Amino acid sequence: MSSVVLVGTQWGDEGKGRFVDFLASKANAVVRFQGGDNAGHTVEIDDKQFKLHLVPSGIFSCKTNIIGSGVVVNPVALVEELNMLKKEGVDYSSLRIASRAQVIMPWHMIFDTLKEEALGRSDIGTTRKGIGPAYMDRADRVGIRICDLIDFTIFEQKARELAKQKNEILTKLYNAPPVNIEEILVEYKKCADIIRPYITDTVALLHKIMENGENVLFEGAQGTLLDLTIGTYPYVTSSNPISGGVCIGAGIGPTAIDNVLGIVKAYTTRVGKGPFVTELLGAKGEEIREKGHEYGATTGRPRRCGWLDTVILNYSAKINGLTHLAISRMDTLGGVGDVKICTGYKQPDGTVTDVFPARWELLSDYEPVYETLPGWTDDISHIRDYDELPENAKAYLKRIEKLTGVPIVMIGVGANRVETIVIETIY
Ligand code: IMO
Ligand code: MG
8 A cells, every 4th residue: 555645745736636637546445535515626637638627636536535624615606517528428427525625605705705896906816615714614614614505404504604604794794795695505505416426524534434445636726825824934834745735635644644745836837916035027927827728727826937946945845754756847947048946045134045934024035046957848748767857957957856866667658648757656
C-alpha cells in the first residue's frame, strides 16, 4: 500500500487535476479532502477536456472516488457536474460523498458576494462560491452536513431555522432581499434525491481500503499560499490545502502518508488579490498568459502571471514535507526567451532574504532577486522521454531541483493526459 498526497505548491492552478488523472489508474482511491467548487481541475483525455470542481480527478479511471469530510459541497453545483459527466458518457458510479462534509447553502454564496462588495477595492477576490461563509458556519457549529440530506425532514428543519437567522442578517445588516426558503427546499430536495445513493461514511470506507493494502491518492485543491493559516493571509481561501489538511479532511493519521508530491507550475500564477513578488505586469506577463491560456477554470478571470519563485517553493517544501515534485506547463515557457528564477527577496534596506514572511505587506516592498537562464524555443509537447528535452529545459529543471532539494519525478509538456514525461514512478 502506498498513500500519496498531491498538493499545489503555489497559489493554485498548478495542474493538480492533470497529474491526479495521470496517476489515478495506479491508485485504488482518489480523495478530495478540502475546498469546494472554488477549485477548477482540468483534465484532458484524447480530444476531450473536462473541468472538474468537486468530483475527484480520478473519476475517469479510478475505482473509488471520494469527496471527503473536509470538503464544502454545493449540491446544486455537484449535480450540474454529474450531469456534465453523464452527458459526456463518463461513468461516475465510483463516487462516494462524505456524510461529514458540509453543505453550501445559497446564503453562503450571497454573503460571500455581499462581503466582497462591501470591501470594495480591498476585496479578497474570492470565487464567490460561498466557501468562506460555509467554513465559518462549520466553525460556528451551525453548518448543515451532507448526512442531513439523507433524511430530508432533518435537512428541512435545519434549513428553515437557519434561513430565518440568515434573513435577519441579510435584511437588517446588508439591506438585501431575504432568501426564499420554499424555493431553496424544492431545489435542494431534487439534488438530495440525486446524490443520496453516493453518501457514505467515507472515513470507514477509506480505512478499509488502506487496511486492504491498496494505493490511495489524496487530491489537494487550491495551493499552499492559499492555505488559511500558512498562506498570504488574508488573501487566502478558508481551508487547509497543505498536506497536513489531509489528516483532518480525510480522517487519517500523519503516519498513514507515505509520499507528498508537490505540483509546481513552471512559472507562477495567481487569481484574485494579494501580493505577488515575481508578477510580470508588462508584455512578458501578457505573453505567458496568452501562451498558457491562463484564465481561471472556475471564474474565467485572467490569471496574473510571473516568474518561478523558489522562496515560495522552499517554503512549500518544508510545510508540506514534499518528497517529490511534478512540474507542469514546461511547454508554455518554450519560446518566451530567457527564463528567470527568483531565489531571494531584496528588502527595502538592501539586504536579501529567502524567508517567506508572515506579513503580506512586507512582500509588497520586496524586489525579486533573479537568476536568468537561457530559454528553449522548440515545441516540446511531443517529447515523452526526459533525455530528449532541449538542454536548456533540462538545465532549468535541474536548477529547480538544486534550489529546492526535492527530486522532480514528472513533467507536463502539454495539457493532455499523454503529454507527460515520467522520470520516476511513485506507485
Ligand atoms: P484550484 O484547485 C486558484 C483563490 C481565489 C481567491 C482566494 C479565496 O483550481 O487550484 P475562495 O473562493 O476560495 O474564498 O477565494 O483563493 N482560489 C483559487 N485560486 N486556484 C484555485 O483552486 C482556487 N480556489 C480559490 O481566487 O484569491
Ligand atoms: Mg483553478
